[in-house]
Structure formats: C-alpha cells, structure tokens
Amino acid sequence: MENTQWATTALHDDMITWRHDFHQHPELGFDETRTSARVAELLESFGLQVHSGVGKTGVVGVLQRGSATKGIGLRADMDALPITEANDIPHKSQSDGVMHACGHDGHTAMLLGAAKHLSESDTFSGRAIFIFQPAEEHGKGGPAMIADGLFERFPVDEVYGMHNMPGQKLGTFAMRTGAMMASEALFEIEIHGQGGHAAMPHHGVDAIVVGAEIVNALQTIVSRKLNPGLNGVVSVTDFKTDGQRNVLPGRATLTGDARALNREVNAEIERKMRQIVEGICMAHGVTGTVSYETVFEVLTNAPEPTTRAAACASGLAGAQNVNTDCAPILGSEDFAHMANARPGCFLFAGNGTQGANARPLHSADYDFNDDLLVPGSSFWVRLVEQELSKA
Numbered sequence: 001m002e003n004t005q006w007a008t009t010a011l012h013d014d015m016i017t018w019r020h021d022f023h024q025h026p027e028l029g030f031d032e033t034r035t036s037a038r039v040a041e042l043l044e045s046f047g048l049q050v051h052s053g054v055g056k057t058g059v060v061g062v063l064q065r066g067s068a069t070k071g072i073g074l075r076a077d078m079d080a081l082p083i084t085e086a087n088d089i090p091h092k093s094q095s096d097g098v099m100h101a102c103g104h105d106g107h108t109a110m111l112l113g114a115a116k117h118l119s120e121s122d123t124f125s126g127r128a129i130f131i132f133q134p135a136e137e138h139g140k141g142g143p144a145m146i147a148d149g150l151f152e153r154f155p156v157d158e159v160y161g162m163h164n165m166p167g168q169k170l171g172t173f174a175m176r177t178g179a180m181m182a183s184e185a186l187f188e189i190e191i192h193g194q195g196g197h198a199a200m201p202h203h204g205v206d207a208i209v210v211g212a213e214i215v216n217a218l219q220t221i222v223s224r225k226l227n228p229g230l231n232g233v234v235s236v237t238d239f240k241t242d243g244q245r246n247v248l249p250g251r252a253t254l255t256g257d258a259r260a261l262n263r264e265v266n267a268e269i270e271r272k273m274r275q276i277v278e279g280i281c282m283a284h285g286v287t288g289t290v291s292y293e294t295v296f297e298v299l300t301n302a303p304e305p306t307t308r309a310a311a312c313a314s315g316l317a318g319a320q321n322v323n324t325d326c327a328p329i330l331g332s333e334d335f336a337h338m339a340n341a342r343p344g345c346f347l348f349a350g351n352g353t354q355g356a357n358a359r360p361l362h363s364a365d366y367d368f369n370d371d372l373l374v375p376g377s378s379f380w381v382r383l384v385e386q387e388l389s390k391a
Contacts, residue, residue: 026080029135055145066125195250
C-alpha cells in the first residue's frame with residue numbers, strides 16, 4: 001500500500017519478521033512467556049523503559065519525550081487460541097492445537113513498530129505508554145493488569161485499542177461513540193430431577209425434558225421479554241446429563257453465553273433467566289440453580305477519544321476511508337475494562353476482503369494481513385503525535 005502518510009513503511013519487513021515469529025510460536029492466555037520476553041527484549045532495544053510481569057505476563061513500555069506530563073495509552077493483545085491451524089503457510093503455527101486465529105500477533109507487531117518509530121523521532125512531548133496485554137480471550141488479562149496497578153503506575157489521560165477486522169477493506173478504519181462491543185456473561189443451569197428406568201418414566205422426573213423446556217423458554221427472553229429496540233443474545237451451547245441408554249437422567253447441566261450492549265439489558269437477561277428456571281423447575285417438582293458470571297463488560301467508547309481517533313484516521317487514510325458511526329457488534333473484548341477505567345476508544349482496521357485475511361476471526365484458516373502492519377502502526381504513530389503535540 002503506497003501512501004506517503006504511512007510513517008512506518010521502512011519498518012514493514014521488521015514487523016513482518018516479528019509477526020511471523022509470534023505466529024509460529026503462539027501461546028495461550030497467561031502463558032505468553034516467550035511472547036512477552038520477546039516483546040520486552042525488543043522494547044529495551046528501542047530504548048524504552050520496560051516493565052514486565054504486569055498482570056502476570058503483561059509488558060508495559062514507557063517512552064517520555066519533552067517535559068509535558070500528559071500520557072496516552074496504546075494497547076495490543078498477545079494471546080492465541082486453542083485452535084489447530086489449517087493454513088499451509090511458511091509461518092504456520094509450530095504449537096499443536098494453538099494458533100493466532102484472532103490476529104493478536106499482528107496487533108503486537110504493529111504496536112512494536114510504532115514504538116520503534118517513535119523511539120527514533122522527536123515529534124511529540126509527553127508520555128506514550130505501550131501496553132502489551134495477556135489473556136484477552138479469557139477476558140481476564142485487562143482486569144489483571146488494572147488490578148496490578150496499570151494506571152496508577154503508568155498514568156494515562158486516555159487509552160486506545162485496535163483490532164483487525166476481516167472482510168473490511170484494507171486501509172479503512174471504523175469506530176463509533178457509545179457501545180462498540182457487547183458484554184459477555186457465561187451461565188450454567190443445574191437441574192436436579194429424579195432418575196429412573198426409561199421404560200417407567202412416571203416413577204421419576206426426566207431432567208432432559210425439564211432442560212429442553214428451559215432451553216426453549218430461554219429463547220423468549222430476547223424475542224418476547226426485552227424491548228425490541230435493544231440488543232441481546234442468549235445461547236445455550238452445551239447440554240449434559242447423567243443419563244444412559246436405558247436410564248432417564250436425574251441431573252442435567254446447561255451452559256451458555258449471553259450478550260448485551262448495555263448493563264441494564266445484561267441484568268434483565270439474568271433476572272429473566274432465573275425467573276424462567278425457577279418457574280419451570282417448580283412446575284415439574286424439581287430444583288434448579290443458575291450461575292451467571294459477566295466476564296466481559298460492555299465496551300463503551302468515550303466521545304472525546306473517539307472524535308480524536310476519527311480525526312487521526314481521517315488525516316491518515318482520508319475521510320472517505322473512515323466510518324465514524326459503524327454498527328456495534330455483539331462480540332466481546334476485554335479492552336472494555338480499560339475503557340471503563342480511563343476515557344478510551346476502540347476501533348477496527350480493515351484486514352482485507354480476500355483469502356485467509358477475510359476468513360472469520362477464530363477460524364482455523366484465518367490469517368492476519370501483513371499489509372495491515374504499516375497502516376495500523378502508522379495510525380498509532382500519528383495518534384501519539386496528535387495527542388502529545390509539541391504545540
């Protein structure tokens with residue numbers, strides 16, 4: 001991609017090398033020991049002040065220029081997924097059953113590229129904080145870094161995150177003010193019935209029948225119990241029992257996932273779920289319990305940082321290539337915890353529309369687009385120079 005605005009063009013080969021190395025050696029959440037060590041090594045070679053072990057395997061690089069005290073946080077995620085890679089590529093994962101199927105290898109390489117470029121320039125005044133976060137896929141890495149004093153030890157006035165988006169044109173950016181991505185709650189429903197012989201069901205209470213009724217009833221939460229103008233998703237993703245070929249189960253466990261674009265809807269989904277389970281179990285004369293844990297918060301973009309990110313992207317790629325009112329998605333992202341702690345903005349960068357670059361995130365045949373490394377890292381450079389302007 002030829003563009004005179006891309007500040008990091010000269011670093012493209014370096015970023016490809018880093019990205020492919022991370023891709024070949026993927027690590028799961030809180031096990032990113034090799035990755036974080038390599039990130040720390042590179043940041044130190046750039047001359048940054050480096051802090052490792054933040055939130056277990058997180059790394060923070062600090063770059064101070066001039067005497068200004070304003071700080072801006074830039075965050076990339078480092079963890080991979082428990083997926084066996086299906087791509088036949090030179091940099092294919094060398095770890096069985098683990099791959100970078102979400103592009104965190106690219107996110108890390110882009111932020112490293114920005115750090116290297118800015119370390120070699122004197123174009124801003126203030127403090128750029130480079131945050132390399134573990135365990136995003138678990139939804140626990142962001143909270144772990146925050147609990148470890150991330151923003152007290154490395155104060156920032158605003159914080160930004162970026163994610164590649166397959167199917168979105170390369171060289172384009174998308175963001176919105178307000179709810180950008182959904183909360184995710186994991187639920188587990190335990191049904192305690194009465195097992196028995198398959199030929200004599202009247203002597204027990206079949207937990208499968210009760211569970212099936214609950215599964216169907218849960219679908220009415222979104223379709224009939226929420227305001228149609230609000231977004232929500234309730235999905236039962238697993239149904240286990242202790243039944244056998246001729247044994248009716250006395251126990252059943254349903255697990256699943258609920259999404260919402262605001263806290264009130266998430267709370268209402270939980271309330272209705274508990275109400276449904278209690279009512280159906282009572283009707284059948286059995287007991288049921290509900291565990292409901294919100295793992296990811298709603299990711300809400302603050303107005304001012306989003307306006308600034310949009311101005312940065314427009315100046316970099318042209319206003320025609322920036323969508324400042326994209327539709328929110330019901331996927332979840334634990335950058336939400338950072339955006340709740342400090343004013344923040346999360347945006348999408350186009351990963352391309354063809355081949356492996358357009359495959360859905362978390363697919364075994366997905367791959368991050370190396371051509372995004374320069375636009376993505378150049379966005380970070382321009383944002384720092386914009387927000388920490390010497391003027």
